[in-house]
Amino acid sequence: MSLPPEKATELKQIIHEQLNRMNVHSKIREVLAETIKDELGDESHNFSEEDLIKALRRRGIIDDVMKELHFLEDGLSREFTSTPKPAIHFVDKEPRTLKKTNIDPSRRYLHLQVLGGKAFLEHLQELDPLPGQVCSTFTLSLHFRNQRFRSKPIPCACEPDFQDGFLLEVHKDSLGDASRMADATTLLSICDPIQLVLIKTDTSGETTLVASHFLEWRSVLGVDRGVTSLAVELQGVGAECKIPVGVLNVKLELYPPLTQTLSPEIVNTQLTLERQKTAEKERLFLVYAKQWWREYLQIRPSHNSRLVKIFAQDENGVNRPVCSYVRSLRAGRLLDTPRQAARFVNVLGYEKAPVVGGGGKQEQWCTMLAFLCRNKGDCEDHCTLLCSLLLGFGLDAYVCVGTKGRGVAHTWVMTYGTDGAVTFWESLTGQRYVHCGTNRGNLYSFKGTCRCHSHHLKLFF
Incomplete structure (x- = not known):
C-alpha cells in the first residue's frame, strides 16, 4: 500500500x-x-x-x-486513502458503548450527539414495550452538505431514548481548501445548516413524517472548548407546522477543538447579517415576481386561470421558489442510465399530502431528504427527484406543471434533446412520452398540457 x-x-x-x-x-x-x-x-x-x-x-x-x-x-x-471518505455513522449497542471510527487528522469534525428527547405529548399515554413486543418506532435522519446519517429505530414514547452520535466532516469545498483544516473563520463562513428529519414507523410498516428541522450549528464556535448543548424544538409538518411535537437534547462538539475561539458577539453578528441578506433576497424576488405577474395578466386576462407555479410550500409551511427544490444530483455508480433513474424514482411510494378535513388537494413540495426518508410522496416530490437525477446525467431537464386527462392538475418531467426532441417523463410509472406535435395518431404521444416548467436555474411559462 x-x-x-x-x-x-x-x-x-x-x-x-x-x-x-x-x-x-x-x-x-x-x-x-x-x-x-x-x-x-x-x-x-x-x-x-x-x-x-x-x-x-x-x-x-x-x-x-x-x-x-x-x-x-x-x-x-x-x-489514509488519497480521497478520504465521509465520517462514519456509529450507534450505541447493548451495553451502550460508542464504536470507534477512523478520522482524518488533517480535517476538522463536528460531533453531534442526540441525548434523548422529551415532550412528545402525542405518545404520553403509551406504555413501555415489553421485550420482543412489536411497537411503533422513531427514526432520526440527518443531512449535512454531502453527508447523510440515520439513527437506529427506538420505541415511540413521550421521552424517546435517543442515544446516537454522528461525526460530521466540516471543510471548505473551494479549490485548495479541501485538504486544509478549517479554522474558526472558515467554519463561520460555512452557512449550510444541519437538517434533521424525524420519521415514525408504525407496526404495519407505514412511515409518517413527524418533523423536519434545520439546525444552526455555528453557535459552537463561540463557546469555550468547542462544546455546547442545545434543546431543539421540533415543529410539526403540513397543517401542523406551527405546533410543537417534541424537544431533542443535542450536544455539539468540535474535533479537534479550536485553538482560538470566536466571541459570541462575532458569531451572532455574522448570523444576523446572513439572515438579513437572505431576507432581502427573498423580498426582492417577491417584488419581481409580483411585477412579472401583473404584466403577465395584462397580456391576456385569461392567464389568471393558468397553472403558473412560481412558489411552492414545503413541509414546514415555508413558501420557496420552485427552482430551489431542484438541483443537479449525481448518482455515481448507483444508477447507470437516465432510464434506470426513472425506474428508481417510480419504485418510491405515492401518497398525496394529508389533508385535515375536506376541501381540495393539499399542496406540499417536500425537501429531498424528507421525501427519501419517508420513502413516499406526492407526484411533485417524485418529479423534483427525477429532474435532479436527470440533470446529474447531463440532460436538459425541467419540472413541468400542467394537466393530464380531464384537466386534472399534474406534474411531469420534461427533457430537451440535442436534436430538438421533447420527451415527457411520468415520474410515478417510469414511462416516457415523445412529444409529436399535431400527430394525434401516435398512441404513445404525450396527452397532457404544460403550463410552466423550471429547474434549478431557469423558469419558463
Whole structure:
C-alpha cells in the first residue's frame, strides 16, 4: 500500500507521539542494558537487532505497543486513502458503548450527539414495550452538505431514548481548501445548516413524517472548548407546522477543538447579517415576481386561470421558489442510465399530502431528504427527484406543471434533446412520452398540457 507523502508524514507523527506517550524508548534502553549484561556477557560485541527484538517480544513490550496503537490493516487503508471518505455513522449497542471510527487528522469534525428527547405529548399515554413486543418506532435522519446519517429505530414514547452520535466532516469545498483544516473563520463562513428529519414507523410498516428541522450549528464556535448543548424544538409538518411535537437534547462538539475561539458577539453578528441578506433576497424576488405577474395578466386576462407555479410550500409551511427544490444530483455508480433513474424514482411510494378535513388537494413540495426518508410522496416530490437525477446525467431537464386527462392538475418531467426532441417523463410509472406535435395518431404521444416548467436555474411559462 502506497501513501501520499503528507499522509506518510502524518502517520509517522501519530506513531511517534504514541511511542513517546508510552515511554517506549526508555523501556528499549532498559531491556538492551539488561540483555547485554545478564544474557550475553562477554559476547556483547555480537549483539544484533534480531536479538533485541527477541528480547522485547519475550518481555511483552512489542505486544503492548501494538495493542495501544489500534491500527488494524483495514482501518489503516480506510483512514489514509488519497480521497478520504465521509465520517462514519456509529450507534450505541447493548451495553451502550460508542464504536470507534477512523478520522482524518488533517480535517476538522463536528460531533453531534442526540441525548434523548422529551415532550412528545402525542405518545404520553403509551406504555413501555415489553421485550420482543412489536411497537411503533422513531427514526432520526440527518443531512449535512454531502453527508447523510440515520439513527437506529427506538420505541415511540413521550421521552424517546435517543442515544446516537454522528461525526460530521466540516471543510471548505473551494479549490485548495479541501485538504486544509478549517479554522474558526472558515467554519463561520460555512452557512449550510444541519437538517434533521424525524420519521415514525408504525407496526404495519407505514412511515409518517413527524418533523423536519434545520439546525444552526455555528453557535459552537463561540463557546469555550468547542462544546455546547442545545434543546431543539421540533415543529410539526403540513397543517401542523406551527405546533410543537417534541424537544431533542443535542450536544455539539468540535474535533479537534479550536485553538482560538470566536466571541459570541462575532458569531451572532455574522448570523444576523446572513439572515438579513437572505431576507432581502427573498423580498426582492417577491417584488419581481409580483411585477412579472401583473404584466403577465395584462397580456391576456385569461392567464389568471393558468397553472403558473412560481412558489411552492414545503413541509414546514415555508413558501420557496420552485427552482430551489431542484438541483443537479449525481448518482455515481448507483444508477447507470437516465432510464434506470426513472425506474428508481417510480419504485418510491405515492401518497398525496394529508389533508385535515375536506376541501381540495393539499399542496406540499417536500425537501429531498424528507421525501427519501419517508420513502413516499406526492407526484411533485417524485418529479423534483427525477429532474435532479436527470440533470446529474447531463440532460436538459425541467419540472413541468400542467394537466393530464380531464384537466386534472399534474406534474411531469420534461427533457430537451440535442436534436430538438421533447420527451415527457411520468415520474410515478417510469414511462416516457415523445412529444409529436399535431400527430394525434401516435398512441404513445404525450396527452397532457404544460403550463410552466423550471429547474434549478431557469423558469419558463
